């Protein structure tokens with residue numbers, strides 16, 4: 363069997379490793395000319411790290427990530443609402459990693475190069491069309507100027523090409539743009555003095571604006587960390603499209619972000635000072651998409667953000683893509699002679715769980731953004747639940763087994 367993977371993000375690269383580990387031939391086609399350290403922080407939770415560990419990546423990741431120790435929530439005046447341990451410290455077998463997205467992608471990419479070889483990776487190849495027939499699938503790739511670069515023939519095509527997936531757009535041409543909820547996300551990373559344990563993650567704020575802070579790597583000195591921050595603020599009711607198209611690499615503007623920072627009075631960090639020290643930072647309108655009626659059409663299927671872009675309020679973007687990769691590779695290994703059947707089985711195993719995660723992320727976004735008496739009621743309810751019950755609320759998510 364020969365598999366064509368479109369997209370060299372976390373989802374596409376992990377899929378390549380999963381297929382390779384099962385003896386299935388595959389090639390990756392990525393539109394970017396190089397794998398560079400794009401993005402900022404991302405959290406990868408134990409259920410996904412377990413899969414990466416099975417692929418032998420734990421040491422590589424440990425070398426560039428932070429093992430998250432705790433997560434705590436504050437209101438915008440710095441009063442603590444609750445605090446919980448994470449990863450190994452919460453009793454899981456493997457850590458939760460807070461990591462630079464580019465370093466996560468880079469570590470996986472190095473493993474792909476070493477195991478599959480350079481000849482299986484095609485950078486600067488943008489998928490521009492594909493067609494399937496009884497015997498296989500043919501995909502056409504173009505360079506950034508639109509000139510034809512390569513034609514690939516395979517048995518399966520996996521669209522791991524992100525939130526603006528060309529493959530999804532081809533399968534569902536009437537779907538329209540991603541849905542915006544009116545929240546804007548600004549994010550950046552800066553070398554900054556360690557706060558608390560050097561492995562702590564903080565989420566603060568309410569309805570108007572939320573601030574997130576966590577270290578994602580070593581800093582320029584032992585008492586400093588590469589520190590990721592994010593500010594989420596409501597800038598619209600979401601009825602109109604976002605001011606600029608969602609693009610992970612769009613620079614943010616101080617005049618848009620600055621006014622939201624005045625709300626925060628937090629211990630451990632001077633928010634304005636931190637962000638001024640960052641220099642360049644990024645803006646991203648919080649978008650997701652409604653679930654699809656199906657992901658697969660014959661020999662073609664979707665994976666990761668292409669199949670189910672998810673709001674970041676559950677930290678599942680990368681994790682769900684990694685899970686998809688494990689399940690799809692296993693389905694293809696089990697049913698090599700019935701590809702359409704293997705695809706149906708893959709999405710049958712994935713869609714309910716992914717839908718639940720998407721919905722929970724949407725709900726979390728609303729819960730985090732309560733204010734006034736409703737926020738107070740939420741905080742009292744959380745305290746009443748107690749640490750153990752709170753910790754177990756995501757067992758369905760973190761205890762996942764492929």
Ligand SMILES: Cc1cc2nc3c(=O)[nH]c(=O)nc-3n(C[C@H](O)[C@H](O)[C@H](O)COP(=O)(O)OP(=O)(O)OC[C@H]3O[C@@H](n4cnc5c(N)ncnc54)[C@H](O)[C@@H]3O)c2cc1C
Pocket residue numbers: 368369370371372373374391392393394400401402403404405463487488489490522523524525526527528549610611665666667668674679680683
């Ligand atoms: C540049 C960038 C920065 C990001 N930064 C963050 C961040 O800071 N924090 C965060 O939580 N999440 C970030 N994300 C999203 C996060 O990486 C994903 O939610 C998660 O890792 C799932 O990954 P994925 O592989 O499904 O999609 P993605 O990571 O989006 O990868 C999709 C890949 O497909 C490629 N591609 C797209 N169209 C084509 C085509 N037609 N032909 C060939 N290749 C194509 C893209 O170039 C990209 O490399 C970022 C994504 C990108 C692309």
